[in-house]
Amino acid sequence: MNKKLLALLMGASMVMAACGGGGDKDSASEVNPEKLYNQKCSGCHGGDLKGGTGPDLSKIGAALSKDEIQKIIEEGKGGMPSGLYKGEEASKVAEWLAEKK
Template sequence: MNKRMTALVGILLVTASLAACGQKQTAPTPQPTTPASTAPPAASPTASPGAAAGGNAPEGAGSGSQTAQAESLFKAQCIACHGADLGGGVGPNLQKAGSRLSEADVKNIVLNGRGGMPAFKGNLSDTDIQALAAWLAAKK
């Protein structure tokens, strides 16, 4: 009887965790904090794209604002299942997602879901999904 109770509690915990990942949430659209006329100059052509945001984004990872947008989206939409450090949990580890998935693959998974992951098509804008896909694909 005790083993049955333990198994039931385990099943309920897994079910609750998966249900939390499937909840529809919308992330607020990040708003610029600096008017365009007083924005700082763009990073020099020799600087990496992530340098302007203080990050160390690899070539092709997108602009600093796209990186910040993706990080914000990840915190709002993905952290519950993939962990604050992208190390996984309920969902898989994404720390090196770009070494096994292309940007198009990531975008397709975010749009349509896969396995226990819900689809975010209709919950996130195309711009948000693209920013998230580029950011995760750059994780190598």
């Protein structure tokens, strides 16, 4: 039983580490979408947006609108968990990704 619990906790901590920590703002009012991406998204989608365990996002703006990208960030899709970012942070990351064409 203890080994199963330990394995569960280790697995959960690996997922948490891959998805990153809390949001980060450069100043009190300015959100840096690239920094946010690097914190919670690059572990699966790659630092260069070329993909990994998650799909390639280097040209995601050619396939999806900002609103569609934001919905995926907030609600998740497939193996991507929901709630990585919400509100302004999700909007800024989605806007930044929508420019990738």
